[in-house]
Amino acid sequence: DWTAEHIVDELVADVQAQVGQGRVLLGISGGVDSSTLALLLAKAVGDQLTAVFIDHGLLRLGEREQVEAALRPLGVNLITVDAREEFLGALSGVDDPEQKRKIIGREFIRAFERETAKLGDFDFLAQGTLYPDVIESAGGEGAANIKSHHNVGGLPEDLKFKLVEPFRTLFKDEVREIARLLGLPEHIRMRHPFPGPGLAIRCLGAVSEEKLDILRRVDDIFISGLREFGLYDGCSQALAVLTPIRSVGVMGDERTYSYTAALRAVSTDDFMTAEWARLPYEFLATMSNRIVNQVHEINRVVYDITGKPPATIEWE
Ligand code: XMP
Helix, strand or coil, X not given: CHHHHHHHHHHHHHHXXXXXXXXXXXXXXXXXXXXXXXXXXXXXXXXXXXEEEEECCCCCCCHHHHHHHHHHHHCCCEEEEECHHHHHHHHCCCCCHHHHHHHHHHHHHXXXXXXXXXXXXXXXXXXXXXXXXXXXXXXXXXXXXXXXXXCCCCCCCCCCCEXXXXXXXXXXXXXXXXXXXXXXXXXXXXXXXXXXXXXXXXECCCCCHHHHHHHHHHHHHHHHHHHHCCCHHHCCEEEXXXXXXXXXXXXCCEEEEEEEEEEEEEECCCCCCEEXXXXXXXXXXXXXXXXXXXXXXXXXXXXXXXXXXXXXXXXX
16 A cells, blocks of 8 residues: 555654654553554664553453564564552552542553663653544543543653654554554454553452453453454454352352353444444353353353443443
């Protein structure tokens, strides 16, 4: 595609002109925007870029390894930070959703600052800001802020860096096209959005390592199943929720008293409103069987059939 190639060349030249010999710092979320930006910056300024990925312990199964495997071979100087203990410690016993978000936002900044302090001075901070983000923040507080959204890029205002934001004029589809040209693997390029607070807001109430581990296995069965059945790209977002509800069931001759998992998949254009995805019954039956067979802590699976509004996409 001539146009996208042309855009890549132009963005590379712009970044080189702006950055010169300076050092650039980038926070990686594992999503398409920051991953694509990492590839673009590596192409433009090579090792002048340092990309930092914080593992907050709220990631999905294998996610950290996938990000490392996608970016390092393509020349990204990537540092992964294991901050799982700090995050889980700070979240311990906290059950209010907004409080959980605030703590995670704060811990992100702490972990990021702690790590970058070791790395010497940087001149630039890169951010994967897209055109719609520019418009939205120009519009001020709106319905989009019903939940306080902490993206990984939500760093303090007083950082002493100059910003590098090569995607400010681009839409998501254009970033995906650039990602394809730069060789970002399909599973990251076409990935559904995943919230900054990660599994913490899908593990209802207070999170713990045990609960996150259960949720991670349920989520993996559901998301892998969607891919296997060719349904993933047809949904805008899909997720699993671990509810605090325990109910009675039967397994062999034994009575069980275990957790309920909820599955949710939606279609939407803008994530402001959404319809629940009409996934085939046979697929849902397969998912339910796999989950209760493979995740022994779960004895009941429900599918969320609520639109947004009145529900939100996430459960917290
Ligand atoms: P809701 O649940 O508000 O979600 O319908 C709309 C979209 O926003 C994502 N979301 C978040 N993303 N930090 C994020 O980075 C957050 O705290 C957060 N809360 C919701 C959600 O996954 C969906 O795509």
